[in-house]
Amino acid sequence: MPKLVKDFEDYKVIYFWLDDNNQCISAHFPTLAHAKEWFIQYHFNQYTGPERRKRLVDRRSSESKVLNHAGSSKRGSKASHGRRITDRPIRVDIDLATEKLSAMVKNSSVRLVKTS
Numbered sequence: 001m002p003k004l005v006k007d008f009e010d011y012k013v014i015y016f017w018l019d020d021n022n023q024c025i026s027a028h029f030p031t032l033a034h035a036k037e038w039f040i041q042y043h044f045n046q047y048t049g050p051e052r053r054k055r056l057v058d059r060r061s062s063e064s065k066v067l068n069h070a071g072s073s074k075r076g077s078k079a080s081h082g083r084r085i086t087d088r089p090i091r092v093d094i095d096l097a098t099e100k101l102s103a104m105v106k107n108s109s110v111r112l113v114k115t116s
Helices: 032-046 097-115
Strands: 003-009 012-018
Touching: 003 097, 012 032
Parallel strands: none
Antiparallel strands: 003 012
8 A cells, every 4th residue: 555755855845655665656746636636647547447437536536525315515524535445535645844844943942043
């Protein structure tokens, strides 16, 4: 199962995917949306069986609110996230950016104190 990494390089937050051997298997992406798009395409390309799904994205995820017959929202239900792993929201598994940003802020604060 690929792991999503959030990193900080060249003064930008980036996202990329690692395989089980911690090898990078994707390009670097500027947003979570780009990383999710790659993840969906990756999973669809890995599947070799007959595909019954016509759309890459679960149609329910693009709807902001689904109403049942009584008029109440089913927005928070598990069904709205879909059954496939590509229908579920992605999350960052490894966050390297927080450490790097904290170190950068700490180093810049020390320099400001010393020079003033």
